[in-house]
Amino acid sequence: GDSVTQMEGPVTLSEEAFLTINCTYTATGYPSLFWYVQYPGEGLQLLLKATKADDKGSNKGFEATYRKETTSFHLEKGSVQVSDSAVYFCAPPVSNDYKLSFGAGTTVTVRA
Amino acid sequence: DSGVTQTPKHLITATGQRVTLRCSPRSGDLSVYWYQQSLDQGLQFLIQYYNGEERAKGNILERFSAQQFPDLHSELNLSSLELGDSALYFCASSGRLSTDTQYFGPGTRLTVL
Numbered sequence: 001g002d003s004v005t006q007m008e009g010p011v012t013l014s015e016e017a018f019l020t021i022n023c024t025y026t027a028t029g030y031p032s033l034f035w036y037v038q039y040p041g042e043g044l045q046l047l048l049k050a051t052k053a054d055d056k057g058s059n060k061g062f063e064a065t066y067r068k069e070t071t072s073f074h075l076e077k078g079s080v081q082v083s084d085s086a087v088y089f090c091a092p093p094v095s096n097d098y099k100l101s102f103g104a105g106t107t108v109t110v111r112a
Numbered sequence: 113d114s115g116v117t118q119t120p121k122h123l124i125t126a127t128g129q130r131v132t133l134r135c136s137p138r139s140g141d142l143s144v145y146w147y148q149q150s151l152d153q154g155l156q157f158l159i160q161y162y163n164g165e166e167r168a169k170g171n172i173l174e175r176f177s178a179q180q181f182p183d184l185h186s187e188l189n190l191s192s193l194e195l196g197d198s199a200l201y202f203c204a205s206s207g208r209l210s211t212d213t214q215y216f217g218p219g220t221r222l223t224v225l
Contacts, residue, residue, distance in 0.1 A: 105154065
C-alpha cells in the first residue's frame with residue numbers, strides 16, 4: 001500500500017545552518033504530497049504542499065520538490081533560525097482507503 | 113488559528129473511566145479526522161468521518177468510538193481508560209477531496225492516573 005519513509009531524528013543544528021529532511025514515498029500514481037510542522041505545544045499545521053510531479057512547494061524559506069524519478073519529497077531550508085525548532089512530518093500519500101499515519105516525525109532543534 | 117476547535121484542552125481522569133472529546137471542524141469542511149499522539153507511537157490515525165459517515169479506520173481500539181453529528185462536529189469517546197491512553201488527541205478537518213489540506217485543532221491532552 002501507499003506509505004512514506006521519513007528520516008529519523010532528532011536533528012540539532014546551529015543557526016544559519018542548512019537543513020534537509022529526507023522523505024521518500026511509495027504510492028500508486030502521483031498523489032499530492034505534504035509537509036506539516038508542529039511547533040512546541042501546538043497542533044500540526046501545513047508547511048507546504050505539491051500537487052503534482054515536478055512541483056516545488058515553498059513557505060517560510062522551506063522548499064520541497066516533488067521528484068517522481070526518485071519518489072522523494074525532501075524538505076530543505078538554506079539558513080535555519082531558532083524559531084524553526086519543531087517537529088516536521090512528511091505526510092504519507094492518501095491511499096484509496098484514506099488510511100494514513102504520520103509516524104514520529106523528525107524533531108529539529110536549532111541552537112543560537 | 114486553524115479554525116478547528118477542540119474541547120477540553122486538558123483532561124485528567126482515572127483508570128477505568130470514560131471521557132468524551134469534542135471537535136468542531138472549520139466552516140465548510142465535511143471531513144473530520146482523529147489522531148492520537150504519544151511519545152512512543154508518534155502521530156497515529158484513529159478514524160475519519162465524512163459528512164456523518166465513517167470513511168476510514170486506523171489503529172483505533174475497540175474501547176474507543178467516534179461519531180460525527182449532523183452539524184458536522186465530532187466526538188471521540190474513550191472508555192475503560194488505561195494508563196497507556198494518556199496522550200494528545202488531535203482532531204483535523206478537510207474538504208471533500210482526499211488531496212485537500214488537513215487543518216489541525218490545538219489538541220486535547222488526556223492524562224489517565
